Amino acid sequence: MTGTDLPPRLAHLTFHGPLSEDRARRLVASLAAARPATVLDIGCGWGELLLRVLDAVPGATGVGVDTNGEDLARGRGIAEERGLAERVRFLEESALGTTRGPADLVLCLGAGQALCAPEGPYDVAAVLRELRRLVAPGGRVLLGEGFWERVPAPEELARMWPGAHEGDHPLLGALVDEAVEAGFRPAWIETADRDEWERFESGYRQGVELWLAGHPDHPAAAETRARVDRQRASWLNGYRDVLGMAYLTLVPVG
Template identity: 75%
Template sequence: MTDNDLPPRLGSLTFHGPLSETRAAGLIQRLADASPATVLDIGCGWGELLLRVLEAAPGSTGVGLDINAEDLARGRLLAKERGLSDRVTFVEESALGTTRGPVDAILCLGSSQALCDPELPHDPAAALRELRRLVRPGGRVVLGEGFWERTPTDAELAGMWPGASAADHLLLPELVDLAVESGFRPAWIETGGRDEWEAFESGYRHDTELWLAAHPDHPLAEETRARVDRQRSGWMHYRNVLGIAYLTLVPVG
C-alpha cells in the first residue's frame, strides 16, 4: 500500500478553521498595523495565517508550533513557494509551558488547548494567562476560541464529541470578560458566521468523502467511513450551538 492509496487529508482547506478570506484579511491587517517584529503561531497547522502576517509585516519573523508533522511539512513547502523560508520556522513541539516568548504578536486560533494541561479539563483562563505571559507590552494576540451560542441541551451534547459537557465552553460575554480579567483589552470582537463553519466542516471532509465514494472496498474504507461519519454527526449536533470568537487582544500595562 502506498501513500497514493490512502485518503487525502485536508487538501480542500485554506485555513484549519472556520475562517473566511475576508475575516482573515481583517485580522492580518490589524496585526500588521502594529508592526510586529516577531510572531508566534500556537497550534499553527500549516501556518497559512502566519505566512500571510509575515507577508503583511515586512521584516518580521515567525515561529509556528504544532505537533502534527504532516501539517508542518506542508507549511514549510508553502513558505518556500512564497520566499519566506528565511523568515519562518515550523517546529514540531508542544506549546505547553513554551519559552518561545515574549513576542510582539501571537496567533492562537482554535488551539488554546495546546496551552493547557492535557490531564485536566480545558481551561480558557489558563490559556489566557499563558498568552498574557507570552506577549510583549504593546503587542497583539489574536485568539480564536469556541463558545456556546446558547447553552446546549443534553440531547445535543450527547451527539457532539465523546464526553461533551456544557462546561466545555463559555458563553461569549463570559469569554470576553475572562480576557479582560486576564490582563487584556478586547480591541476587536467578532464571531465566525454560518457560511464559514459550513465551508470549514464540509472542506474538512470533502476529499475523504470523494475518496470513500471511489474506494468503497478499500481495506481502510470501513475505518475511514466510521471516523468521517462520527465527525459529520458531531457537527450536525453542534451546528448553530457552538460558535467561534475571534478576539484581537491588547495587553494592559
C-alpha cells in the same frame, strides 16, 4: 498500503478553522498595522495566517509551533513557494510551557488545548494566562476560541463529541470576561458566521468523502467511513448553530 493509497488530509482547507478569505484579509491588515517584528503561532498547523502576516509586514520573523509533522511540512512548503522561508521556522514541539515568547504578535487559532495540561480538562482561563505571558508589552494576541452561542440542551450535548458537556465552552460574554481577567483589553471582537462554519466543516471532510466514493472496497474504507460519518453527524445533529468561534484581538494591559 502506501501513503498515496490513503485518503488526503485537509487538502481542501486553506485555514484549519471557520475563517473566510474576507475575514482573514481584514484580520491580517489590522494586525499588520501594529508592525509586529516577531510573530508566534501556537498550534500553527501549516501556519496560513502566520505566513500572511509575515507577507504583510516586511522584515518580520515568525515561529510556528505544532506537534503534527505533516502539517508543519506543508507550512514549510508554502513558505518556500511564497519566498518567506528565511523569515519563518516551523517547529515540531509541544507549546505547553513554551519559552518561544514573548512575541509582538501571538496567534492561537482554535489551538488553546496546546497550552493546557493534557491530563486535565480544557481551561480557557489557563490558556489566556499563558497567552498573556507570551505576548510582549504593547503587543497583540489574536485568539480564535470556541464558545456556546447558547447553552446547549442535554440532548444536543449527547449528539456532539464523546463526553461533551456544558462546561466545555463559555458563552461569548463570559469568554471576553475571562480575557479581561487575564490582563487583556478586548480591542476587537468578531465571530464566525454560518457560511464560514459550513465551508470549514464541508472542506474538512471533502477529500475523505471523495476518496471513500472512489475506494469503497479499500481495506481502510470501513474504519474511515465510520469515523467520517460520526464527525458529520456530530456537526449536523449536535453543535451546528450551537458552537461558535470568536476571533478576539487582545491587547495586554500595562
